[in-house]
Amino acid sequence: MSLHDQDDPALRCAQEERLRAVWAAPKGIFLKWTDCNNDAVGAWYVLTGFVFMLFAGVLGLLMRAQLAVPENDLIGPATFNQLFTLHGSMMMFLFAVPMFEAVSIILLPQLLGARDLPFPRLSAFGYWSFLLGGVFVGGSILFNAAPDGGWFMYPPLTTRTDLSGIGADIWMLGLSFIEVSSIAAAVELIVGVLKCRPPGMRLNLMPLYAWYILVVAVMILFAFPPLIAGDVLFEMERLLNWPFFDATRGGDPLLWQHLFWIFGHPEVYIVFLPSIALFAMLVPTFARRHLLGYPWIVLAAVGTAFLSFGLWVHHMFTTGLPKISLGFFSAASEAVTIPTAVQIFVFIATLWAGRVNWSTPLLYATGSLGVFVIGGLTGVMVAVAPFDWQAHDTYFVVAHLHYVLIGGTLLPLFAGLYYYWPLITGKKLSDRLGRLAFWILFAGVNLCFFPMHLSGLMGMPRRVFTYPEELGLGDLNMASTAGAFLFAAGVAVICLDMCLSPRRPLANRNPWNAGTLEWLAHPQDEHWGIRSIPLIESRYPIWDQPDFMRKVDEGRYFLPDAEEGRRETIVTSVIDARPLAVIRLGTPAWVPMLTAFALGSVFILTTYHLYGLALIGSVLTLACVVWWLWTGTAEIPEKPFKPIGHGLELPLYISGRSAPGWWAMFITMMADATAFSGLVFGYYFFWTRHETFPPMALADGPGWFWPMVALLAGGVSWLLTLAARSANSRGATGAMALLLTGAMLAALGSGAAGLAGPWLSGLNPEAHSYPAIVWTLTLWTVAHAGLAVIMQAYVLARGLAGRMTARHDADIRNVTLFMHFFVLSVVVTYATIGLFPEVS
């Protein structure tokens, strides 16, 4: 197809008809929930996250009602402890993180000029997991069964089953399930940013929002797994009585605090950086110029991400750590101010250099920067250890974290709401109501949280359901309560504004005259995402490339048609966005929802100790996943190449390092390896905590023999899989089948030998933290051996069924990648449990 062809309106019309038909949303009361297009899933995601936020906000209001006056008896401690635990947990896990992912699922394909993200069904799976897990965790309070140990769930209060009930299990298992969906979304977003950019959009031309998504998604990848490792240990202790955190049996409560905060501190930046990303989109629009200092802000974002992993100990300043580490972590915590200040001043400089168009979104951005700056400055204060010894666990910290999170997450999201509402609905929100809501919110947040700085220093610890009158904290608390309700009124005005939106007239396309790709979206929502995928030459193509919008709309760029009736998008190279292939995207299906519900049932049934049913759930989950992969992935196309316009022909099948599927596997396994390293950290942490480790009575441990057998067998399985891959690429299906069978047997042998070590030496995991952590590492690695067997069997079946050939080899390449990580965990596990006791 040449430019010339697109001059024909009839052709364009026919193309549009085909695209419209291919991308049409499924209709019908039931079928419409099978949709997996990013605009539908993203919208459900955002709406669900918003409802969870409102719910958690009401919990906050109930707390403020109880604390309005001293010695109040409105709400007793049992309910109150559930209120603050759920308020914090929901705002963090069910609002802040998923909301960023939800917004990104909507915006990212638009920003990248892609038709959709690379794995639409994975997005749908993530959404259904999120919905189910969120209702499970949030709904628990209606049955008086909500977790009540505070959102960081410190053991032993939460691990001792005589001190805490089912709520703790609901927290651990329900939120672990949601963490799975968060990681699924992170995989989707990273691959989307790296592989689905339009031709020509080199990394340094990427919209800043995409940069931030990349940074934040990578942070999720490394931050959530340590928490999952902690969750595993935590539930092992609660359900099986394995004493990881029980000091009387060699455990240590501080291990949880480390694992939690290795997650918990990056989490703060995970929820804050996306807001900066929103600013980075809307500030240039309203300053009517390019953002100043693009490389600076990218470096600052990356720097913040790096530093944020080195700060976790500042949440543990009062646990009696050595002073040297206090000094180090104080300094590191202060250092993170610098990239943050760079980002803020980039915005100030951009506004200064530009011609400011004062608008409602900019008003919200301004207000949130103001609130955030105050929270940031009190953050500098609490990072100084001696001050933190006073402020820690008091209302001062409550004030600090709410200034940071409201200024750094909630208000920026409202700014984004007012900015992007026309993009989603085609209509603007009301300026009048928006500004009214802003001023109510701004007054509310300061009236609620500023007095808390004082009440904290004047002796009010956090998480108290009452306080004595003699402390004279009544007035400060009354002010806070009034502020909280004022804030809620502001949120109500915003809700009203959104409800009135359907009655308002349509706005123009690109109503703010922005310069970035997402504003190509049509007011009359077309589900195809973008009419044709453009060639990008600048950071603000709508401003800089003449006739850009018209050319996109007339299909004068790439892939303007869907002649085979398939959903497609272009895959490009990671650094310089050279077009590599056209991939076929997932279409609406039940399988993502079913997989989410099957997986959810495993977590939920385990919570209620229904292990038999949970096992059935696991088998169902596995069946769903296999069905999903078998029918929906690595499909062999009907023809090898496809023209995408301008004389370019791209392959329709891609495997190995340039394929999105390979990247997804790689990223998932990075998360898996990080969780594993959390468990290994546990082993060596216990070693540092004990004079003799393994303890004398257990000095033999699993011995070295069986672990070494397991290690060797695991290595053999890995080598045989590598050999099978090269046999497959030579077209030797028979040899491949033989080698894969050998690999499966070796993996089975590795698992059996792994279990034999601790089993034959009679290590009792309930006796002490040492056998418990040895068993945990072993079970983790054996479970991966089991996964390896399943994957090898799957690949074998694909080969025998003719769904995998020498040229179409994505399956075996991805499984080989899994095996690289598998052999790594085999070596680390068995060297640790088998050899380390010999040398230590």
Next chain:
Amino acid sequence: MRYAILLACLLAAACNTHQSALAPFGVEAGETRTLTLVMALAALGLAAITFALYFRAVRAPEGSLSHKGGMKLVLWMGAIVPTVLLAGLLLYALPAMRPMDSAPGDLEIRVEGEQFWWRVIYNPQDTQGRLVDANEIRIPTGRTVVFTLAAHDVVHSFWIPGLAGKMDMIPGRENRLVVKATKPGRYRGVCAELCGLAHALMAFEVVAMEPVAFDSWLAEQRTGTAAPPKDSRGARLFAREGCGACHAIRGTEHTGQIGPDLTRYAHRRSLGAGTLEPTLTNTAAFIRAPQDLKPGARMPTYTDLSREEALAIARYLKGRE
């Protein structure tokens, strides 16, 4: 300015002097208050400067800042100024991270957090001078005191805002907190780490005494002048109900270690670890149904005791018989 006015009003309106980091009676808390004020003022100043620059930026006509000028602004305000300020802050604050020096002869007090009260042991290493008490801590002014902090059940945190920063009590670990009180008086400390249902009702009284008065008080306690209880109705009921299985009273056969030591109950200024006034009626009510007054309290209920019997035990504990 708005904040400064708000701050002043609030400070004037509500001030307690016995449980506040802003009303120090110890060396460390005093230094921390100075640090707090310095940092708070600096923070207000920095916030004001940032906001002023922001409003200048919004109002500035187009092109009033060149690209080069803008990058200079980012470099200076975003990188150089914060680096210098933070380095200064660290140099100023790091010395305060060093624990206060203590010498071998200093008074040692071991405090153990329990759900939901405090076990206090003076001179825990010294079998002669060892003294067990609960929910009240007495310290001499002007002398260094070493707290050893521990817990058995869950994590608690030991916080006397007027004296020093808080320190956690973690099962399986022992933490040290070295303090020096400067002003005699009665103060209050609380548990600062969520420890269960009655976390909000887990406080204790701190009495800072002139050194001489403290020495004679401690000597008096050691020599056991705490009068041996009379053979009264309350004493008999106390024994009959098995109170001594959990509570100790020095000089009697009651040596339970599970609950707070009650030897000095008559002298305490609170009941239920800072929950209530220790009046006779409150004490009797607490004995019969502790959870009604302190939800989550671990003491079992004694509703089979009549009000009158409970009152007799209360009288016995208060030394009124």
